[in-house]
Amino acid sequence: HGSGAVNPFAQAVVDADTWRFEEPAAETLDHAEYVEPSPWGELLAEYAVLDPQRLKTTRAMHCAARELSRFYLEHAAMPSVPLRRAMLDHCGSLTDAVVPQFLFGAAAEEHTEAMLHDAWQSQVRSMLQTPGPPGARDLGIAFARDGTKAVVVFVSGARKVQLEPRPRVVGADGVAVLRGRVLVPADRILALINQGRFGYAICESDERVRLPDFAIRCALDTADRSARIELSARVEGRVLGDGLLGAEVLRD
Helix, strand or coil, X not given: CCCCEECCCCCCEECCCCCCCCCCCCCEECCCECXXXXXXXXXXXXXXXXXXXCXXXXXXXXHHHHHHHHHHHHHCCEXXXXXXXXXXHHCCCCCCCEEEEEEXXXXXXXXXXXXXXXXXXXXXXXXXXXXXXXXXXXXXXXXXXXXXXXXXXXXXXXXXXXXXXXXXXXXXXXXXXXXXXXXXXXXXXXXEEEECCCEEEECEECCCCCCCEEEEEEECCCCCXXXXXXXXXXXXXXXXXXXXXXXXXXXX
């Protein structure tokens, strides 16, 4: 039987020196919907269909769940924030606000995945239905095992923008253009792109496009092979901004 869902705010964290991705790198930044062809994927799809306007199972979140499941199986802990962010970026996630939850337990070789699904599904359903932050969410799930143990990972990320699909690789000019719509209150937005190890630049907003729609142009530094774009919202009367989007773009 599963040992129980792990409190996402009380998990051990491991700083791994190295990590090799097994999932292919995302080629597109988008919200492409996807249902994992497994009993666990079907379980998640059944949950998402209860509120289809708010909950979507996406390719990026399933990819992130698979990487996280491999890590948890190996370390019995969650990766540190930088590696978790690298996993999300690799998978083409559009959010930093991801809360992973894990169901971890013994799994002898003679226990098939179907047997584990029958034994664990009630706990996984409870994990899915744990109240989370309000608003639209992108969801993913994965199952992994070795000879003695198994893990189910559920990830849920806030969807605060609807981004028009675009390639992760920028054009010859080194400029990434992002267009979309903000789904949460915003009086103005600010987009930044990192440059080098410690620098950053402010992206250009197209002033002809009015909120909630947006269009931004972010230039990679000539020495950078990749860069991270972060978009945040400002609301009058609030001191702190609200992170909307985090995504990695690549140079060809």
